[in-house]
Amino acid sequence: MKIKAILITQPKPETDKNPYFDLARKHNVVVEFKPFIHLEGITAKEFRKQKINPIDYNALIFTSRSAVDQYFKLCDELRVKMSPDAKYYCMTESIALYLQKYILFRKRKVFFGDGTFQGLTEIIEKHRDGEKFLIPCSDIHKADISDFLRKKKYEFAEGIIFKTVPVELIEQEIRKYDLIVFFTPSGVTALKQNFPDFQQKALRLGAFGPLTTQAVLNAGLQLNIQAPAPAAPSMTMALDNYLSGNIH
Structure with missing residues (x-):
């Protein structure tokens, strides 16, 4: 399944000068931002x-x-x-x-x-x-x-x-995306707290950092994109590689 929409579980950048927006233009995908937690x-x-x-x-x-x-x-x-x-x-x-x-x-x-x-x-x-x-x-x-x-x-x-408190999520809204990217273990926890019986199905997941990666795996979910890595020190580079490779 082709990636058309990506959700970044972080606050939206204040300016358009951001690598995520460059990524969206390059690959013609929708990139949106929504934190799964708040302080x-x-x-x-x-x-x-x-x-x-x-x-x-x-x-x-x-x-x-x-x-x-x-x-x-x-x-x-x-x-x-x-x-x-x-x-x-x-x-x-x-x-x-x-x-x-x-x-x-x-x-x-x-x-x-x-x-x-x-x-x-x-x-x-x-x-x-x-x-x-x-x-x-x-x-x-x-x-x-x-x-x-x-x-x-x-x-x-x-x-x-x-x-750290999880925000209230609506599964129908989550299902609009083909890929969700996590940056903290608490973001993964928020997903599971909102939807204890969450089924990943065709949804792909990315994780930044070893602790977040482990949190995704501990939640019984499949991880598709991991950063940092030798070929991708940043998440935007990892996403670029993933989208460029057309990996399913």
């Missing part, structure tokens, strides 16, 4: 169960503006006021500037990277001065920042401020 802010009561007191940490690491909003919302609910001497390490400049919504922006207290993990670690190493770090994050997240801090033997804690 929901936890309550102050739920946060307290972690036994983390924000004032015990004098450095925070932010990777998104939504994390900034949720963190300071929790601080208000917990009646916690951050010290004016606290430092903030941000993934991007836009996140750093967004902090002005909640704090007095001080150049020697707010630092930002270039949007990459390496850029973030570089500013942490450059400006760190014995701080105790807190990483506001979701219950399901990459461990790269924590692994870096642990390797450097920096004192830190992960503060869960979001929980």
